[in-house]
Amino acid sequence: MAEISAALVRELREKTGAGMMDCKKALIETDGNLEEAIDWLRTKGLAAAAKKAGRVAAEGLVGVMTAGNTGTIVEINAETDFVARNDKFQNFVAQATAVALEGKHTIDSLKTAAVGEHETLEAGLTHLIAVIGENMNLRRLTHLAVTNGVVSSYMHSAVVPNLGKIGVLVALESTGDTEKLAELGKKIAMHIAASAPVALQISDVAPSLLEREKNILIEQARASGRPEEIIQKMVEGRVSKFYEEIVLLEQAFVMDSKLKISQVVENTAKEIGAPIKVAGFVRYALGEGIEKEESDFAAEVQAQASGNR
Structure with missing residues (x-):
């Protein structure tokens, strides 16, 4: 064992x-x-x-930027929250996000792109590391685009406009009024920031995730001692509830819990007289999935004191 x-x-x-x-x-x-x-x-x-994400362990900033029917989100990490309040770091992340959007870069091509006064993003990060004294890295970026429609953004806990800790992009495909679409996109983006869906629609839920959840629900239902046919009905009902928790279009809208997101989209489509499709979304929470090393401060002080004797 x-x-x-x-x-x-x-x-x-x-x-x-x-x-x-x-x-x-x-x-x-x-x-x-x-x-x-x-x-x-x-x-x-x-x-x-x-x-799913574990403890947030990395610091730095998430940057978002949109231009009509395209949008980009970028995460650049540092060691402490102090760096996120540094003007030089903020300017660099904003510049990197703008360059990423304009050039539709991949994470690798962005590293070699010119950012601000620096020949490459990597050179800029090296310079900041020397000036600020902390390790930094470009962690990830994502683009969203639609042929017709808008890409909207929202930044939660913004330290300055478009830079903060939780960034969201939402792509809406439609030939309808772009102002109305942008308004809807902003509301859905705010909802995503709060609700953190993991899939756009039911068909997008990973089979392995669904299978794992079903196994747990079946074991829970069997513990009640109910007949097998009742158990299956119980599980079906709970799977529906599971979808309502993790699937964007099935979630209750945070601004009006009587409506699902899918209904909010349908209502706006009727209002503007054109179909609307949520073509995609992305949500970055700063440092999600990275575990920070924990240190015992008291033990460190004791160890240093012992070493100085």
């Missing part, structure tokens, strides 16, 4: 919110497999849905 360390138990507790002893038992039951332990806790009703 795998050794269950205190660090592993703590990590599971942070990801699920379950009790310490429940986390330890889950890890014992799953031979130390963290993902299986999360599912075990959920099956027993001891944890909420797993936090």
Whole structure:
């Protein structure tokens, strides 16, 4: 049996919110497999849905920029939140986002593109690292575009316009009034920032994600002792609820919970007299999926004190 360390138990507790002893038992039951332990806790009703992104660990800025029917979102990381408030870093991220949008760059081609007064983005980052004294890197970028329609953006927790911690782009395909489309796109982008959907429509949900959720729901239903045919109906109902939680078009609109996003789109289409299709969206939360090294400050101070004796 795998050794269950205190660090592993703590990590599971942070990801699920379950009790310490429940986390330890889950890890014992799953031979130390963290993902299986999360599912075990959920099956027993001891944890909420797993936090997909984990703890936000990287700092820096997300930048968004749009121009009519195109848009770009970029993330550039640094070590501390202090850098996000630095004018030089803010200007650099804004310039990099503008260059990425104009040139429709990939992440690799952007690294070699001229940004501001620097010959390449990588040269600019090297200069900033020397000036500010922190490591930095271009982590990711995404473009959205439509043939007819608009790409709208929203920045949550903006430190300056178009730069902040949670950025969203939404692409709407339509021949309708662009002002009305932009207004709708902004509202949907704000909704996405708050609700963090993982798929645009039901057919986009990864089969592996759906299968995992169904297995958990089946085990939960069987624990109730109901007949198998009742269990299947229970699971079908809960899968529908699952879609309402993670699929954008199935989610309840944050500004009017009586309407689904799909209904909000349909209502606006009737208003402007032209069909509207949500062609895509992207949501960047600063540092999502990156684990920051934890340090025990008291232990560090003690170690330094011991070394100075």
